[in-house]
Amino acid sequence: SYHGAGAIKEIPGELTRRGFSKAFVTTDADLVRFGVTKKVTDLLDEAGITWEMFSDIKPNPTIENVQAGVTAFKASGADCIVAVGGGSAMDTAKGIGIIATNPEFADVVSLEGVAPTTKHAVFTIAVPTTAGTAAEVTINYVITDTEKERKFVCVDVNDIPEVAVVDPEMMATMPASLTAATGMDALTHAIEGYTTKGAWELSDMFHLKAIELISKNLRDAVSEAKSGVPASGREGMALAQYVAGMGFSNVGLGIVHSMAHGLSALYDTPHGVACAIILPTGLEYNKDAAGERYRAVGKAMGVTGIDEMNDAEAADATIAAVKKLSADVGIPADLKGILKEEDVQFLAESAFADACCPGNPRDTNVEEIKELYRSLM
Numbered sequence: 001s002y003h004g005a006g007a008i009k010e011i012p013g014e015l016t017r018r019g020f021s022k023a024f025v026t027t028d029a030d031l032v033r034f035g036v037t038k039k040v041t042d043l044l045d046e047a048g049i050t051w052e053m054f055s056d057i058k059p060n061p062t063i064e065n066v067q068a069g070v071t072a073f074k075a076s077g078a079d080c081i082v083a084v085g086g087g088s089a090m091d092t093a094k095g096i097g098i099i100a101t102n103p104e105f106a107d108v109v110s111l112e113g114v115a116p117t118t119k120h121a122v123f124t125i126a127v128p129t130t131a132g133t134a135a136e137v138t139i140n141y142v143i144t145d146t147e148k149e150r151k152f153v154c155v156d157v158n159d160i161p162e163v164a165v166v167d168p169e170m171m172a173t174m175p176a177s178l179t180a181a182t183g184m185d186a187l188t189h190a191i192e193g194y195t196t197k198g199a200w201e202l203s204d205m206f207h208l209k210a211i212e213l214i215s216k217n218l219r220d221a222v223s224e225a226k227s228g229v230p231a232s233g234r235e236g237m238a239l240a241q242y243v244a245g246m247g248f249s250n251v252g253l254g255i256v257h258s259m260a261h262g263l264s265a266l267y268d269t270p271h272g273v274a275c276a277i278i279l280p281t282g283l284e285y286n287k288d289a290a291g292e293r294y295r296a297v298g299k300a301m302g303v304t305g306i307d308e309m310n311d312a313e314a315a316d317a318t319i320a321a322v323k324k325l326s327a328d329v330g331i332p333a334d335l336k337g338i339l340k341e342e343d344v345q346f347l348a349e350s351a352f353a354d355a356c357c358p359g360n361p362r363d364t365n366v367e368e369i370k371e372l373y374r375s376l377m
Contacts, residue, residue, distance in 0.1 A: 087133030097121030121312030132182025134245020181272030193248030206247030
């Protein structure tokens with residue numbers, strides 16, 4: 001992986017050294033319109049590397065998006081993929097790359113869960129333009145099934161990009177709202193990863209550092225996005241979300257993500273916003289099962305005097321710190337105006353069936369998830 005301002009300059013060399021000659025650039029229409037993708041394609045042009053672009057990607061990529069991308073990739077004659085964008089562009093690229101080398105999964109749906117693919121995806125360089133999903137370093141991607149109004153998670157070691165280029169200058173066009181939402185997604189990754197059933201010493205190292213970096217940098221990154229005045233927040237968040245991805249990709253997530261996926265599929269709620277709204281409720285719900293871990297989370301967030309608190313006080317102070325950070329960056333406190341009572345049963349069933357749910361530290365069921373949704377209305 002490459003990190004820091006100007007890191008995208010390494011992309012042509014990574015391709016030419018490996019003998020690739022034509023890149024399939026997956027991105028989204030907004031990034032093309034605002035000239036962000038051009039920063040990468042100009043470098044390819046200068047290096048004499050031909051490319052073809054695929055930008056028909058929705059914010060929550062669908063089965064049809066991926067299938068159209070596979071068709072376009074095959075027709076292009078490209079031998080590698082360069083994914084430029086947020087989680088949607090990178091997730092689409094992962095789906096395209098996997099199916100191109102494992103055509104028996106062309107229906108996309110059969111990739112749900114731990115996918116039994118046999119070949120690694122097409123060689124991919126991932127260039128994130130948001131600081132949150134960490135799709136450039138994870139073995140996960142999420143696709144929307146519009147017919148069934150649900151999202152499904154694909155987990156596959158064969159989908160991870162070979163090269164990640166984390167250049168904060170590629171994130172400079174992120175508006176404040178997106179900076180906040182993706183940043184809170186990264187915080188959710190780190191906290192859920194730290195408290196999941198699969199957590200252990202090595203993943204803890206990544207997650208606690210990510211929590212510390214996010215707590216130090218997210219407010220500044222949002223202020224930077226509002227004012228346009230360069231600061232260190234965006235670069236700090238670019239690194240923080242990557243570090244969180246290094247952790248959770250290896251141990252899984254929990255109920256917050258499983259509940260958030262349904263909201264995005266049904267209402268098109270931005271994933272980071274859904275995670276941020278649900279996170280404090282998820283922490284309250286999991287207190288009895290993982291509360292002893294909250295002290296370390298609070299310490300990483302800079303909670304004053306947490307070492308002198310008992311476990312219950314430390315847990316409450318940590319949850320309060322999460323709520324404060326979320327409020328400071330402008331995330332709504334509840335799902336009013338988003339969630340409808342008639343959808344609660346369907347959403348709870350979807351969340352319970354989601355691939356993230358088994359990692360939750362507290363065993364759950366559909367009825368309890370329904371109550372969690374209702375508590376946020």
